[in-house]
Amino acid sequence: xxxxxxxxxxxxxxxxxxxxxxxxxxxxxxxxxxxxxxxxxxxxxxxxxxxxxxxxxxxxxxxxxxxxxxxxxxxxxxxxxxxxxxxxxxxxxxxxxxxxxxxxxxxxxxxxxxxxxxxxxxxxxxxxxxxxxxxxxxxxxxxxxxxxxxxxxxxxxxxxxxxxxxxxxxxxxxxxxxxxxxxxxxxxxxxxxxxxxxxxxxxxxxxxxxxxxxxxxxxxxxxxxxxxxxxxxxxxxxxxxxxxxxxxxxxxxxxxxxxxxxxxxxxxxxxxxxxxxxxxxxxxxxxxxxxxxxxxxxxxxxxxxxxxxxxxxxxxxxxxxxxxxxxxxxxxxxxxxxxxxxxxxxxxxxxxxxxxxxxxxxxxxxxxxxxxxxxxxxxxxxxxxxxxxxxxxxxxxxxxxxxxxxxxxxxxxxxxxxxxxxxxxxxxxxxxxxxxxxxxxxxxxxxxxxxxxxxxxxxx
Numbered sequence: 001x002x003x004x005x006x007x008x009x010x011x012x013x014x015x016x017x018x019x020x021x022x023x024x025x026x027x028x029x030x031x032x033x034x035x036x037x038x039x040x041x042x043x044x045x046x047x048x049x050x051x052x053x054x055x056x057x058x059x060x061x062x063x064x065x066x067x068x069x070x071x072x073x074x075x076x077x078x079x080x081x082x083x084x085x086x087x088x089x090x091x092x093x094x095x096x097x098x099x100x101x102x103x104x105x106x107x108x109x110x111x112x113x114x115x116x117x118x119x120x121x122x123x124x125x126x127x128x129x130x131x132x133x134x135x136x137x138x139x140x141x142x143x144x145x146x147x148x149x150x151x152x153x154x155x156x157x158x159x160x161x162x163x164x165x166x167x168x169x170x171x172x173x174x175x176x177x178x179x180x181x182x183x184x185x186x187x188x189x190x191x192x193x194x195x196x197x198x199x200x201x202x203x204x205x206x207x208x209x210x211x212x213x214x215x216x217x218x219x220x221x222x223x224x225x226x227x228x229x230x231x232x233x234x235x236x237x238x239x240x241x242x243x244x245x246x247x248x249x250x251x252x253x254x255x256x257x258x259x260x261x262x263x264x265x266x267x268x269x270x271x272x273x274x275x276x277x278x279x280x281x282x283x284x285x286x287x288x289x290x291x292x293x294x295x296x297x298x299x300x301x302x303x304x305x306x307x308x309x310x311x312x313x314x315x316x317x318x319x320x321x322x323x324x325x326x327x328x329x330x331x332x333x334x335x336x337x338x339x340x341x342x343x344x345x346x347x348x349x350x351x352x353x354x355x356x357x358x359x360x361x362x363x364x365x366x367x368x369x370x371x372x373x374x375x376x377x378x379x380x381x382x383x384x385x386x387x388x389x390x391x392x393x394x395x396x397x398x399x400x401x402x403x404x405x406x407x408x409x410x411x412x413x414x415x416x417x418x419x420x421x422x423x424x425x426x427x428x429x430x431x432x433x434x435x436x437x438x439x440x441x442x443x444x445x446x447x448x449x450x451x452x453x454x455x456x457x458x459x460x
Contacts, residue, residue, distance in 0.1 A: 015081065026075045039255065059097065081180070116397045119168065252271070
């Protein structure tokens with residue numbers, strides 16, 4: 001995580017298609033992955049069937065640059081999968097790009113995975129001792145090794161045996177020979193949807209990737225569900241059920257696109273409720289509500305509607321600034337933030353500003369933004385976060401820094417306010433957050449409270 005983009009990193013996004021009649025599956029994958037680009041910007045790739053073989057193409061970079069060639073040449077096929085990646089485990093290296101495709105004793109397999117396998121270190125040690133040679137540092141490769149080494153005689157039995165040994169988060173799509181397989185882990189950490197239209201079965205991490213292709217007949221893949229789609233149709237089975245569903249609350253707070261549904265909740269609507277809940281417990285009456293674009297937009301709308309305080313764009317975002325990099329000096333880090341976000345003086349001058357963002361990690365960017373707003377004439381800046389205080393790392397697919405790096409683990413809200421130069425800082429209480437979602441007991445809040453749904457094997 002770099003200091004000029006002081007926010008949680010997206011994890012990954014997956015998509016898969018099966019068509020009863022040959023269709024241009026690579027083109028459909030391009031548009032779906034383009035819709036999921038916010039979930040990972042380091043690499044992109046697709047695997048699809050061609051003349052009885054699995055073809056894989058992947059590279060470092062964005063979907064538009066890596067996969068644009070597939071918009072120009074029609075490739076008719078029945079099935080394919082795709083992936084966009086941000087590296088939560090393993091570095092940004094080409095060998096870690098997905099899908100990962102192999103030919104083994106269980107056939108041709110291509111796999112794209114969203115999540116983190118929390119018992120990966122133990123499995124890696126076991127497989128290495130058994131003689132496995134790894135080509136990547138991604139925990140996704142473990143799954144393929146385990147399938148190949150399984151003593152089960154057929155692929156599907158080997159897959160189920162392997163999946164039942166995994167712990168942690170895995171929403172994934174696979175191509176096995178000419179079939180599409182869709183899997184979600186029994187605790188349901190990561191979202192996954194499946195839809196159908198005119199004989200085309202589609203799966204994706206978020207509904208926005210399906211609706212881009214005008215697919216509106218969809219449902220959530222159930223926790224622990226395995227869906228196989230092939231020439232015989234669509235059928236489901238289930239892994240050993242978990243006693244606890246632990247959907248990632250940060251999908252709704254920050255990761256998912258606002259026009260998506262995840263966990264059968266409207267992302268936009270949920271974020272507005274979070275903003276309104278912030279207002280319910282805020283003792284400060286501001287002059288204007290200003291979002292940090294784009295992460296604070298939806299919560300700021302909810303806050304403004306609930307409070308009656310005018311909403312205004314006091315910060316403008318340069319969408320063409322590109323990706324930021326680690327800057328060695330404070331002045332360079334400030335310049336990098338100025339290139340991306342800059343105040344609108346006539347909006348903020350003389351105003352008491354309620355500044356809304358989704359979360360606070362290290363406080364680096366917030367410190368610079370508060371300084372910029374006050375330089376532009378803001379009378380007061382009150383930072384409001386639509387999530388509780390982040391105090392614990394995640395082991396299920398989010399790149400959260402170590403506990404020592406998390407500012408809320410070292411400072412109280414009053415100390416944070418002094419550090420970043422804000423007049424006050426307030427977080428959404430976890431009890432209020434739970435009121436913003438349905439079935440609140442089915443979410444994971446471990447990054448706020450340290451109550452992990454499974455043993456992580458890490459001494460914190």
